[in-house]
Amino acid sequence: MESVYKTYCASYDHALQLVESYRRDPRLQEEILDTLNATVPHTGASDLSFFLVMPVQRVTKYPLLLGKILENTPSSASAHSALQAAVRAMAQVNANINEYKRRREVATKYNKAEHLTLRDRLARLNTHSIAKKTTRLSRLLMHEAGIVAKTEDKEYDDLEEKFQCVASSVATLKENVASYLGHFEAFLLPTPHQCDLQMEQGPAQQQRRLAELLQGSVLPEFRQRVHRLVWQPLCSLSDMLEGPQQLVRKRLDKLLDYEEIQERKSEVGSVSYDEEAAMNTYLAINDLLVAELPRFNQVALQLLGQILRSFSALQLDLAAQALHHAEKELEQV
CATH class of the missing domain: 1.20.1270.60 (Arfaptin homology (AH) domain/BAR domain)
Structure with missing residues (x-):
């Protein structure tokens, strides 16, 4: 379950961007609305984002739900220790998902930087960035020299x-x-x-x-x-x-x-x-x-x-x- 949620949550923002792009196409948006009204009319959903957020909300609610059940379970009950383990496990799952999402965001940030135009790259040059690159080069040379x-x-x-x-x-x-x-x-x-x-x-x-x-x-x-x-x-x-x-x-x-x-x-x-x-x-x-x-x-x-x-x-x-x-x-x- 954790691996599935990791991938989903890390891709959630990109999915929202796709939904936003769909809104700019009236014909496509109309088809989406017709499909939603025909398949899930009881939800009253106006676009796909209504459904996309559900898994994200659900995984964060699991620790709260289990914690509430644990609060109302007597410590003498046979299920108490299992519930404690479940609460800890789901808290760890959420922490792992957040960490994975953070890593993916870092990766996305630097992959986007790779596609900057020459003008954008020059615009990002300043005294601080030049000093940082100089420091890196100096340290790299010291690595190579064994210093x-x-x-x-x-x-x-x-x-x-x-x-x-x-x-x-x-x-x-x-x-x-x-x-x-x-x-x-x-x-x-x-x-x-x-x-x-x-x-x-x-x-x-x-x-x-x-x-x-x-x-x-x-x-x-x-x-x-x-x-x-x-x-x-x-x-x-x-x-x-x-x-x-x-x-x-x-x-x-x-x-x-x-x-x-x-x-x-x-x-x-x-x-x-x-x-x-x-x-x-x-x-x-x-x-x-x-x-x-x-x-x-x-x-x-x-x-x-x-x-x-x-x-x-x-x-x-x-x-x-x-x-x-x-x-x-x-x-x-």
Whole structure:
């Protein structure tokens, strides 16, 4: 239950934005209202937000409801200890949902920053941001030089290494497939079979008929299938990697801030509100990546494997078709 509510609550604000966009389309809004009136007229709901908020409200009411039941249950009752455990469990579920939602909001914030225009990026530059970037660069150089120790996180480091391996594999495969398709297009340009050979029969005419068949239907169909089953999924997978890559880069920035603040805290004994927020941001990004990179790596590897299998199968099928048509031509000799 917790995982379902986590995903739902983290996506709730985005769902409300979609509902708001629906309101700007009168025809769509009318269809939604007609559907609501036909299916749930007793609710009096005027839009989907009436229903979207229900799960969010419900999960927060569970601890209150259980707590009220516990208050009215004698301590001597056999169910008392079970109710206490249920109250604690639901309180923890709500805390976990809120923490997950906070992490997702941090991730969304930095993913949006990745798509800022150059003008927006320049507008955000100020003395403070430049000083912060300079401090980060200085600390990164000290890491590389071994002057200061880097914060070790074996679990995260292993996950990131695997993620970077997947990302590198996808980028390399995308580059190779693009090159393959480019060469394939160049291969289709010459059309010697369209020339008049001044020969009525013989191997030359067989070659001409075979080339005409391959270039007229077999090869163009193969090209379309490669685009649909290999290139497009590969591009989608590459796009899917952008969000985690941005978070990985942002985690490094926040780690450098975190280490700097930790040093200052050990010297002074306290930190400012903004510094505390910066430390919490690093922890949120780190926890989110540690929680989600394993699943992401697994899914990305599965997709990559499927793309490679599709590519291999398409080429085997092309070879089989070419051989089949060539054998048919030879049978006519």
